[in-house]
Amino acid sequence: MRLRKKPWAHEYMAKFPNVVSENPSANQGRWREYFQQEGPLHVEVGTGKGRFITEMARQHPDILFIGVEKYSSVLVTGVQRVEGNPPANLRLIEADVNDIEDLFTPREIDRLYINFTDPWPKKRHAKRRLTHGDFLQKYDRVLTDDGEIHFKTDNQGLFEYSLGSMSQHGLAFKNVSLDLHRSDVKHNVMTEYEEKFAGKGMRIYRLEAYRHTL
Numbered sequence: 001m002r003l004r005k006k007p008w009a010h011e012y013m014a015k016f017p018n019v020v021s022e023n024p025s026a027n028q029g030r031w032r033e034y035f036q037q038e039g040p041l042h043v044e045v046g047t048g049k050g051r052f053i054t055e056m057a058r059q060h061p062d063i064l065f066i067g068v069e070k071y072s073s074v075l076v077t078g079v080q081r082v083e084g085n086p087p088a089n090l091r092l093i094e095a096d097v098n099d100i101e102d103l104f105t106p107r108e109i110d111r112l113y114i115n116f117t118d119p120w121p122k123k124r125h126a127k128r129r130l131t132h133g134d135f136l137q138k139y140d141r142v143l144t145d146d147g148e149i150h151f152k153t154d155n156q157g158l159f160e161y162s163l164g165s166m167s168q169h170g171l172a173f174k175n176v177s178l179d180l181h182r183s184d185v186k187h188n189v190m191t192e193y194e195e196k197f198a199g200k201g202m203r204i205y206r207l208e209a210y211r212h213t214l
């Protein structure tokens with residue numbers, strides 16, 4: 001597992017019980033034991049400052065939530081947010097999603113959230129998109145058979161690309177919205193970026209992907 005620089009952030013985060021700063025891979029396959037709680041496991045990749053995953057954890061105490069973020073400097077804000085009132089069913093991990101299979105065993109995750117991740121519009125950067133086929137293969141291995149991917153973005157190009165790569169990957173879709181905030185969707189929890197974009201009146205795209213079994 002690659003650890004990012006910023007030693008001050010590591011030291012800072014190590015003080016918080018919600019952060020798995022010491023070798024998160026040690027909990028691979030044993031996350032429920034680690035939480036000391038049974039229940040479905042939901043993971044957000046590219047969690048940023050953690051607004052979404054923290055609110056989800058507060059609203060759904062019977063579900064276990066883990067946020068995975070690449071940059072400790074960003075995660076620190078998430079850590080500050082849960083300081084003093086940390087939901088017992090939430091953990092934040094500083095890790096690269098490329099290493100998701102070091103963190104979770106096959107079929108360990110019930111749902112993945114991918115929210116407003118970077119679109120990487122240049123073709124030569126396509127492999128960095130968190131919905132690229134290489135990532136989908138990894139997700140496929142760590143998701144349960146009826147596991148789902150819930151995806152939101154403001155970026156039409158990334159949405160169309162993701163629809164294509166997910167369907168190529170054998171995934172089917174439900175609850176697709178091409179304008180989430182102008183539809184009658186209920187129980188939407190906003191992310192940091194979503195609040196910013198929706199506040200400007202921008203269109204938000206959303207889908208839920210699941211394995212298509214014939």
Ligand SMILES: C[S@@+](CC[C@H](N)C(=O)[O-])C[C@H]1O[C@@H](n2cnc3c(N)ncnc32)[C@H](O)[C@@H]1O
Binds near residue numbers: 069071095098118
């Ligand atoms: C545009 S922000 C969105 C943050 C949050 N999901 C939201 O909607 O407010 C994308 C986040 O994904 C993180 N990210 C991008 N690639 C990643 C990777 N390979 N592994 C982990 N995090 C990643 C970035 O560091 C950044 O914090």
